[in-house]
Amino acid sequence: MSRNLELHLKECEACSGTTAEWAELMGAEDLAVPFHESDVFGQELFRSRDMDGQQLGSTQPAGTEPAIRGAVQDQAPNDGPMPPDRLRRRLMRAAYIRSFRSKVRIRKHAAFQAISGALLILLIAGLFTLKGNDVQTQAAFEHTVSQRIADMQSDDTERYVIQPVEPFYGSGSVWLKRGSGEMLIVVNGLHSLQETDYQVWLQDEERLSSAGFMLVQGPQGKSYYYGVGAENAKRIVVSMEPKGGSRSPTGPEAVLVNMGP
Structure with a gap:
């Protein structure tokens, strides 16, 4: 089966392009030709390409590959390849995680700005309070001295x-x-x-x-x-x-x- 997949990718431009595109999306360097039997992703890829329900495998009789390639080439140009259910779930999960992380970063930034603003307000209020206390203390001292002078x-x-x-x-x-x-x-x-x-x-x-x-x-x-x-x-x-x-x-x-x- 691995040999059939390798030959098919070499001859089918549509499947090769789709494989390269998905490899880029998933960030997988090993998602490229040649495929191996352990490459489940590659197997699922070509299962999804089988529009007539036919399965690629080692049990297929000889001569079925040209028929499959012809069926793939006969597809309409706008019928883009759809990823298998498991791959689609992985892509959707990755997109959700990126969106969630972006929202968390935005919320952290907003929270940091709010905390910084509150601390600045408290600092300014504290400075005015200290200055007010100093003025009151100085005024009380001056009043005491003036009263002492008057008494003398x-x-x-x-x-x-x-x-x-x-x-x-x-x-x-x-x-x-x-x-x-x-x-x-x-x-x-x-x-x-x-x-x-x-x-x-x-x-x-x-x-x-x-x-x-x-x-x-x-x-x-x-x-x-x-x-x-x-x-x-x-x-x-x-x-x-x-x-x-x-x-x-x-x-x-x-x-x-x-x-x-």
Whole structure:
């Protein structure tokens, strides 16, 4: 039978063309002449070509091949060869899989675009929220400082101007009430450092003592200190100390104010 098929394909241009076309569609490199007995696809191909119900096989009597070839050649030009049922199902399944994969890719792309858009919206909203929180915090700090300054205004309040000290260049004022010992320090332009505190020191005629820490708002903004116990202070020093402070001044002086004679 394999020999008959091989001879038929060599002599029949229509069958050879159809075989090559199906081989290209199926991507099968081995779907070409010569056929072998194990090539079920080739057998099914020529079963489908038998328009009169005749079967090609090793049991056919000699001389039947020319009759079959004549029947094939007598077909109308528009009667295209139809693949067997099994081959047709394979072709339809392959087309369905390609269509399904294409739809999946489109849906994945649309989902990715939707997720990206949502993340962008959330990012923008988060930035506006953070900016709004920073503005509110800064406004609250400014309000507190203004209120402290207003509370320190009285006839017995002493005010001293803070001169900028290199390399910090912080400027501001000190308000001191000798009677109650209240003191307010407001400085503009001090840098907020992560591992550093601005520690306030009060010096009188006998000793130098720590009074607390400046509250600094923003990387280079307004800072202030409010406390009591400065009745006898002759000098104010604000030094940069390690986080948590020191027992005595160890860092450079950011603010220096003389208040005594």
